[in-house]
Amino acid sequence: MVSLDEYTERHPRLTDVFVVIALLGGAVLGANLIAPGESRPQDVWVAEAVTGLACLALLKARDNPRMTVIVTTACAVATGSLGFLLTPLLLAPVMVALYWLAASTASRTTWGYGGIATVLVVGTAVGVNIDGTVVLRAVGPALWLLLPLAMGSRSRLRYAYLDAVHARAEHAERTREEEARLRVTEERMRIARDLHDVVAHHMAVVNAQAGTAAHLFETDPELSKKILTELQATTSTVMLELHDTVGVLRQTGTDAENLEPAPGLVQLPDLLEVCRSAGLTVDVEIEGEPRDLPPGVDLTAYRIIQEALTNATKYSASATASLRLRYSSTRLTITVTNDVRPDNASGPGDHGYGIIGMRERAAAIGGDLRVSDSSDVGFEVVTTLPLHPGGSAPRAPASQVAS
Structure with a gap:
């Protein structure tokens, strides 16, 4: 079964549409429930339209979070100017926009835009109705707007940490692969040196012995025969050393005890x-x-x-x-x-x-x-x-x- 997080990651745009539809419903409900007693029906319609515009602006929150915050904040200020109490139902578009801003931009940008949006919204809420509920009107919107800023910043830091962990893991994997390639290269060079040492020395001796034997074949057959006998011993030695070298390459870890000591x-x-x-x-x-x-x-x-x-x-x-x-x-x-x-x-x-x-x-x-x-x-x-x-x-x- 696919979890909600997995679904939102796979279908971000579709998720945004569902969120906008839900917020539109909340905006309509909030505009009707929290309408001032002396408000006219057209004021409710305007509040619904303005809040609906703020909800639609959220469709661009992923691509342009700064502009989305500006639009949703302006809509919230306009709604508050009509005398509506700015509760979470009407502030929801601004809250979502601030969350995306905090989750996708640097701290300076987040708190710069977020601070201005909070001041404008709180100022509107307090300025429209200066009465005994001024503290309630100021504290409520301020807390509701600061909450998504904090949550978005936490989400950004969490994803930054996960990205750093993944980057370190990928770097470690690349390092392991590079070390493995270096070990293979070093081993190839070592094998090449060993084979050269085994073959080149004995082949040089064989060449010298064969040349000497050919030179002395007519004048000193006995010495030539002796050299050929030594030549046979030399070729036998090189065959044995080649056999031992190949045997070492075929050895497994459990056969290490049977290895002959290296020459010295x-x-x-x-x-x-x-x-x-x-x-x-x-x-x-x-x-x-x-x-x-x-x-x-x-x-x-x-x-x-x-x-x-x-x-x-x-x-x-x-x-x-x-x-x-x-x-x-x-x-x-x-x-x-x-x-x-x-x-x-x-x-x-x-x-x-x-x-x-x-x-x-x-x-x-x-x-x-x-x-x-x-x-x-x-x-x-x-x-x-x-x-x-x-x-x-x-x-x-x-x-x-x-x-």
């Missing part, structure tokens, strides 16, 4: 051995006291070293690279340097996905990554990572990760 600097010797099998010799230098790192920093450091050595495998002219890890009290600085072949003078460049991925990884934990290329130093990647991002407490020292 403890796997650095294995990474250096893979680079050696691809023909790249890496000189490692450690400054300061190595220590256990927070998981995010540990993974970031490993992935950046892995990508930098992958670039060295592809672009180094002398098949050598240097890796320097410098521990301070608050930061870990990683420097990977290699020279560049003349046919690849620009090195891996500054716009490849690998460089972008390294920068994103460093920035994600509050670090910084710089890439430089010079004839004196060669291609150099310098990364500075906070040892305790977010102000986490230091962990106990650990053994060296590489020697």
